Amino acid sequence: MRxxxxxxxGSNCDHDCYHVLKHVLQQDVRFIWHKEHELGALDxxxxxxxxxxxxxxxxxxxxxxxxxxxxxIRFAHAGGIVVxxxxxxxxxxxxxxxxxxxVRNAQLRFASHAVYLKxxxxxxxxxxxxxxxxxxxxIAHGDGNYFAPPEVVQRLRANGQILFRYxxxxxxxxxxxxxxxxxxxxxxxMNERGNVMGLMPHPERAAEAVLGSDDGLxxxxxxxxxx
Amino acid sequence: xxxxxxxxxxxxxxxxxGQTIQHALATLGFSGIEDVRVGKLIEMSFEGHSxxxxxxxxxxxxxxxxxxxxxxxxxxSFE
Numbered sequence: 368m369r370x371x372x373x374x375x376x377g378s379n380c381d382h383d384c385y386h387v388l389k390h391v392l393q394q395d396v397r398f399i400w401h402k403e404h405e406l407g408a409l410d411x412x413x414x415x416x417x418x419x420x421x422x423x424x425x426x427x428x429x430x431x432x433x434x435x436x437x438x439x440i441r442f443a444h445a446g447g448i449v450v451x452x453x454x455x456x457x458x459x460x461x462x463x464x465x466x467x468x469x470v471r472n473a474q475l476r477f478a479s480h481a482v483y484l485k486x487x488x489x490x491x492x493x494x495x496x497x498x499x500x501x502x503x504x505x506i507a508h509g510d511g512n513y514f515a516p517p518e519v520v521q522r523l524r525a526n527g528q529i530l531f532r533y534x535x536x537x538x539x540x541x542x543x544x545x546x547x548x549x550x551x552x553x554x555x556x557m558n559e560r561g562n563v564m565g566l567m568p569h570p571e572r573a574a575e576a577v578l579g580s581d582d583g584l585x586x587x588x589x590x591x592x593x594x
Numbered sequence: 595x596x597x598x599x600x601x602x603x604x605x606x607x608x609x610x611x612g613q614t615i616q617h618a619l620a621t622l623g624f625s626g627i628e629d630v631r632v633g634k635l636i637e638m639s640f641e642g643h644s645x646x647x648x649x650x651x652x653x654x655x656x657x658x659x660x661x662x663x664x665x666x667x668x669x670x671s672f673e
Contacts, residue, residue, distance in 0.1 A: 424659070425662055428662070432659070468664045468665055470607075473608065474610070475610050514665060515664065548608070
C-alpha cells in the first residue's frame, strides 16, 4: 500500500509514522512537504502529530491552508483514505474534513501519558480486524478536548462515526478516564463517508511491543486490509 | 486605518483558561467577579483601502481564518 506522510513546519511525529509503515509493516511510504502541489499516486495520506506552524492562532488553523492541503482535501473528496493523528486530527477539523474542533484541555495542562481506548465501532475501514475491545496507547497534547455541537455529536453517534472513546483499563467510559475533557470521552472519529479519520492518541508510538504496547499497530494493519 | 478584531468564545463554550483566571482573582481578594472569559484581540492596519473595503477585508479574514465558527464569535471595529 502506498502511503504519503505530510510534513508541515513543526510536525514531529512524521518519522514515527514513517518508521511504523516502512520498517514494521514494510509498506511503500514517502514524505510529502507541505509546499507540494501534488500528492502523486497514493492510497492513503497521513497527517502526523506535532505543532504545525507553532499552533499559532488555533491548532491546525494555519496548516489547513498549506498548499498541499488543497490536494489532500481533493484526495479526501475523491474517496482517498486520510488519517490525522493528534495535530493531524486538529488540521482535519479546521479543514472541514471532520466535524467539530479540538480545544484546550479542560485542566489546561499538557497531557502526556498512556490512555485506554474503547473501540466503539469495529466495522469501519479504520478499525476492521481489531480484536481487542480496549486499546492502550499514549496521548501527548495540550489541545485535545473534542467539542462539537450536541446535534453534530448525535449524528456522529447515530452514524457510527465515533471510533474511539477514552475509557478505563476494563473498558468503562468514565470521567476519571477522560484526559482532556473531551465531549463524551471522544478520542477519535471518522467522516460520514468513512474515508477520513482523526484521533488524538498516537498509534504510531505504540506499534511495537518494546514500546510498552503494540495495540496501535492494529489501526495501521486495518488500513492494509483495504488492499 | 486600523481595525480591532475581537474573537470571543461563544456563550456556553467551556473556557478553562477564564475559569482559572477567575479562581486566581478570587484568591487574590477580587470578590464579586461572576465570570471571566478569555478571547483574542487582533489589530490590523490598512493602507490605501476605503473604509468599506477595509471592513470587508477584515470580515472576510475573520470568516476564512481568524475565527472558528464552531466555537468563536468575532467583531470588527475601526479606530
